[in-house]
Amino acid sequence: MFLSAQEEATLNGIIDNIRREYEANIDAFSQNIIMAQIETLLSYADRFYQRQFITRKISNHQVLDRLEEELNRHFNNTELAAQGLPTVQQIADSLNVSPGYLSSLLKVLTGQSTQQHIHNKLIEVAKEKLSTTSLSVAEIAYALGFEHAQSFSKLFKAKTNSAPLQFRASFN
Numbered sequence: 001m002f003l004s005a006q007e008e009a010t011l012n013g014i015i016d017n018i019r020r021e022y023e024a025n026i027d028a029f030s031q032n033i034i035m036a037q038i039e040t041l042l043s044y045a046d047r048f049y050q051r052q053f054i055t056r057k058i059s060n061h062q063v064l065d066r067l068e069e070e071l072n073r074h075f076n077n078t079e080l081a082a083q084g085l086p087t088v089q090q091i092a093d094s095l096n097v098s099p100g101y102l103s104s105l106l107k108v109l110t111g112q113s114t115q116q117h118i119h120n121k122l123i124e125v126a127k128e129k130l131s132t133t134s135l136s137v138a139e140i141a142y143a144l145g146f147e148h149a150q151s152f153s154k155l156f157k158a159k160t161n162s163a164p165l166q167f168r169a170s171f172n
Contacts, residue, residue: 012139071121137164
């Protein structure tokens with residue numbers, strides 16, 4: 001996150017106020033004044049952090065594109081069964097951002113968390129496999145990186161309101 005000169009001056013001014021109060025003679029009000037300055041500092045920091053999501057929408061779409069590419073790469077990997085499901089940490093690392101930043105960004109742009117994006121991609125791939133192959137639900141679950149077919153079925157039903165076999169039957 002980059003700050004404008006004005007934003008940086010605002011934060012430095014608050015830090016200077018804290019330093020002066022700390023170095024001055026301590027009295028009954030010192031602690032309250034320092035705490036109020038720290039709260040102000042944190043409020044500004046939060047404002048500047050949130051503002052970046054609003055002012056950088058164009059570059060943030062690049063992160064969405066890279067996220068989609070990374071999820072496609074992961075779910076098209078033939079080693080997926082051995083690797084398991086991607087974690088938020090793995091996805092964030094591959095995009096060179098922190099998990100918290102990625103989730104905050106996605107929440108602002110799409111209203112969904114990183115985990116929800118991973119699940120949506122997983123369900124998309126599962127639906128394709130269920131509708132175009134004769135693999136069993138267990139085979140699909142293991143191919144998608146699940147250790148237990150029941151976990152896959154539970155997630156699929158939660159996301160689609162349909163069990164995997166019911167979904168498959170709707171295509172026959």
